[in-house]
Amino acid sequence: MRAAVCVRAGGPEVLELREIPVPGERAGWSLVRVRGAGLNRSELRTRQGHSPAVVFPRVLGIECVGTVVASGELAPGTTVAAVMGELGRAFDGGYAEYALIPDALLMPVTTTLPWEVLAALPETYLTAQGALDALGALDAVGIEPGGRLLIRGGTSSVGLAAASIAAGHGLEVTATTRRPDKADGLRAAGVDHVLIDDPALDDGVPLPCTPDYVLDLVGARTTVDSLRLVRRGGTVCVAGSLSGWTIAGFEPIAAIPSGTKLTAFHSDDLKGATAVLQRIVDAVETGTYRPNLDRVFALDDIVAAHRYMEDDEATGKIIVVP
Incomplete structure (x- = not known):
């Protein structure tokens, strides 16, 4: 699979697009096909070397949305979101085509929102x-x-x-x-x-x-x-x-x-808060809340996306799609 790997601490250029193995099955975890990942300034700081607990190389991304491929708890095809819980820090995160995520972090949601809009919501x-x-x-x-x-x-x-x-x-x-x-x-x-x-x-x-x-x-x-x-x-x-x-x-x-x-x-206090996220998704669908989506980047353009974030160009959420 394709993934943006942070190979060391540094500027946006340390994010390298690589082919790496799709994660294998693991009890209590689910394999998710990532459809979108929101960018966050905490990932910028990690990339810069300000997260001493993070060991490189690492696939960053503290949140993502997508569909379940394999799981012991959720049916394949279920739409899910995940945030925090050491995603993209202690284990590989959302800057990839697939992510292996602890079941406790997965929030199944029902929605008709486009992937890039849904990806702008969780974190x-x-x-x-x-x-x-x-x-x-x-x-x-x-x-x-x-x-x-x-x-x-x-x-x-x-x-x-x-x-x-x-x-x-x-x-x-x-x-x-x-x-x-x-x-x-x-x-x-x-x-x-x-x-x-x-x-x-x-x-x-x-x-x-x-x-x-x-x-x-x-x-x-x-x-x-x-x-x-x-x-x-x-x-x-x-x-x-x-x-x-x-x-x-x-x-x-x-x-x-x-x-x-x-x-x-x-x-981190709201990781796994499925009911709260569903209410938010419903409110966006009805127009009560705005998704505040600024710009969508392809995974191939992850360096440009991080540079855009670091330069404070966005008014709203930046999304990367594999």
Whole structure:
């Protein structure tokens, strides 16, 4: 089979298209014919050498969608998605024509969506859904109609998904971007107010309203600023690391206003969440949520796809199809 193999740490050119054996059968695992794989910045960091637990060569790809070829649990031909659980890290992932995946990670779904659209949903929308649940933002819709959400890093694929979900549930959504040319993409995803964030909103950029919730996908660089921006007693959820992993000199008592809540969400918490993913797929099919698909690359063009991601050209999800 054809696979994009990361042969060592480095730039996009270390992803080499190779012919490798189709994985053999293994108890508790299923062979999946990959129909599409979403690209994620965590794969970019792994490729760059920032995931010390990953041993090269490795087929990257922390998510994929496709059809079951052989399984002890699912019928051949079943449409499935898989995310996280060390996929593309401890074992080969979605940048290939076939992937051998633990049954516990497989999420069978019923859908008529095209493969490239379905491939844009699992990691992105499950993360967005989980982060909004961690904020309590969706629960508040029935209690406080018109709840206000600020998304930091809005033009990331997760940011666009969160905007689509929040808008679908009636929240007033504000989102930030460093790229004025991406403002229209945010509005199309359901964002009510677009703010240019350069480098942070403490530089005099006025907020249209004080948010009840802040979903911070930028991470380390903006977390303390987000705690200042949310209403007293509101909640900030950090669910991204676009600016890195750690906050230097963080002093919780000084940085967190009294009564304000700081939480986090990791997408690994929703691996295998079949029912949640099916609801998301159904909402995309009915037009309630947007898939926010930016561009589709062939597997042969994986180097160009990673370069496109690294250059921050996308407004939405980048998909690779074998």
